[in-house]
Amino acid sequence: MTENKVIKRWIHSHIQSLQAYSVAKAQGLVKLDAMENPYVWGDELRGQWLEELKGLALNRYPDGQAVDVVTALTQAFSIPPSLSVLLGNGSDELIQTIALAVGGAERVMISAEPSFSMYRVITSITGSTFVATPRDAQFNIDQDALLRAVAEHDPCCVFLASPNNPTGNPCDPELIEKIANACSGIVVVDEAYDAFSESSFMDRVGAHQNVVLMRTLSKLGLAGLRLGFLMGEPNLISELNKIRLPYNVNVMTQASAAFALQHLDWFDHQAEKIKKARERLLSSLASMAGVTVYPSAANFLLFRVADGSGEAVFSNLKQQGVLIKNLHGTHPQLADCLRVTVSTPEENQLFLDALQVALQ
Numbered sequence: 001m002t003e004n005k006v007i008k009r010w011i012h013s014h015i016q017s018l019q020a021y022s023v024a025k026a027q028g029l030v031k032l033d034a035m036e037n038p039y040v041w042g043d044e045l046r047g048q049w050l051e052e053l054k055g056l057a058l059n060r061y062p063d064g065q066a067v068d069v070v071t072a073l074t075q076a077f078s079i080p081p082s083l084s085v086l087l088g089n090g091s092d093e094l095i096q097t098i099a100l101a102v103g104g105a106e107r108v109m110i111s112a113e114p115s116f117s118m119y120r121v122i123t124s125i126t127g128s129t130f131v132a133t134p135r136d137a138q139f140n141i142d143q144d145a146l147l148r149a150v151a152e153h154d155p156c157c158v159f160l161a162s163p164n165n166p167t168g169n170p171c172d173p174e175l176i177e178k179i180a181n182a183c184s185g186i187v188v189v190d191e192a193y194d195a196f197s198e199s200s201f202m203d204r205v206g207a208h209q210n211v212v213l214m215r216t217l218s219k220l221g222l223a224g225l226r227l228g229f230l231m232g233e234p235n236l237i238s239e240l241n242k243i244r245l246p247y248n249v250n251v252m253t254q255a256s257a258a259f260a261l262q263h264l265d266w267f268d269h270q271a272e273k274i275k276k277a278r279e280r281l282l283s284s285l286a287s288m289a290g291v292t293v294y295p296s297a298a299n300f301l302l303f304r305v306a307d308g309s310g311e312a313v314f315s316n317l318k319q320q321g322v323l324i325k326n327l328h329g330t331h332p333q334l335a336d337c338l339r340v341t342v343s344t345p346e347e348n349q350l351f352l353d354a355l356q357v358a359l360q
């Protein structure tokens with residue numbers, strides 16, 4: 001193909017040096033790579049949902065404020081009345097919204113890595129500088145290093161995933177408090193895995209002008225809908241709302257989310273099943289020779305295989321029809337590390353059987 005001259009002349013060099021987010025092909029494979037919920041609604045709920053969709057006016061723009069969804073979310077997740085809510089097309093979009101509001105040349109965003117890769121990617125897209133601080137051998141954040149980095153760089157934004165992806169461990173709420181007090185910028189507490197975790201920062205957000213709490217319906221079982229929500233001090237949320245595109249949450253998503261949230265007990269029930277399955281999968285992995293597994297408060301487990309065998313184990317599993325996530329090469333602390341989504345007991349067993357074979 002001929003060279004496109006637009007690229008060299010106009011595409012920002014920091015964009016040229018990025019790689020597009022690539023999603024592994026999963027057709028025909030047991031899909032345990034993306035923290036999706038394996039359970040789907042039965043015929044009755046599905047029928048009721050389709051009835052709701054029937055009445056939608058696709059010729060009309062959605063409700064720009066998505067009032068019904070905000071009301072349903074506020075009720076379902078007991079969002080304190082002192083906080084405002086901003087909706088995103090997935091929480092990925094909310095990360096972008098925050099980054100567009102505060103990022104730019106000469107500005108720094110911080111996260112303790114290894115963590116969710118989009119923090120770094122989106123920081124780069126806004127032309128900001130990304131600073132990574134370390135975690136210890138158990139992937140807990142190095143408090144002193146993070147506080148030092150905050151003091152040194154005066155970041156416009158700090159991202160703290162709790163539980164963290166891909167390591168599964170929660171962030172100590174006292175550390176969030178310390179960072180919030182030490183940092184003049186926005187502290188994003190990303191609780192994408194709240195459904196599987198025992199603790200939340202929700203009740204403490206209101207005490208800080210600069211803390212925003214981010215959640216999503218994706219990991220709960222609605223990844224296809226693309227709905228994330230951000231909660232924080234109303235004036236700060238109003239500023240972020242200026243960046244949101246007018247109709248970022250479409251009609252089908254609004255109606256489906258409002259319907260789903262009336263059936264939160266169904267999702268809670270599945271989350272309980274997944275948490276139980278997680279503990280069983282954890283002990284199975286822990287009992288396998290050559291496997292080190294890390295405890296998790298999310299719907300996935302991170303584990304490490306013998307030195308230099310990560311890639312081979314990943315490929316072998318795939319050949320056997322099981323797709324998980326290969327993290328080898330993404331961060332020095334993740335050498336030979338793989339991440340598996342906790343699924344149904346049947347799929348978890350398929351994975352364990354395949355892993356037995358792959359480890360031989």
Ligand SMILES: *Cc1c(COP(=O)(O)O)cnc(C)c1O
Pocket residue numbers: 089090091092093116161164165190192215216217218223226227228
């Ligand atoms: C999956 C994930 C997200 C993105 O969620 P979407 O709402 O599907 O965009 C955000 N943060 C973390 C830590 C995640 O693991």
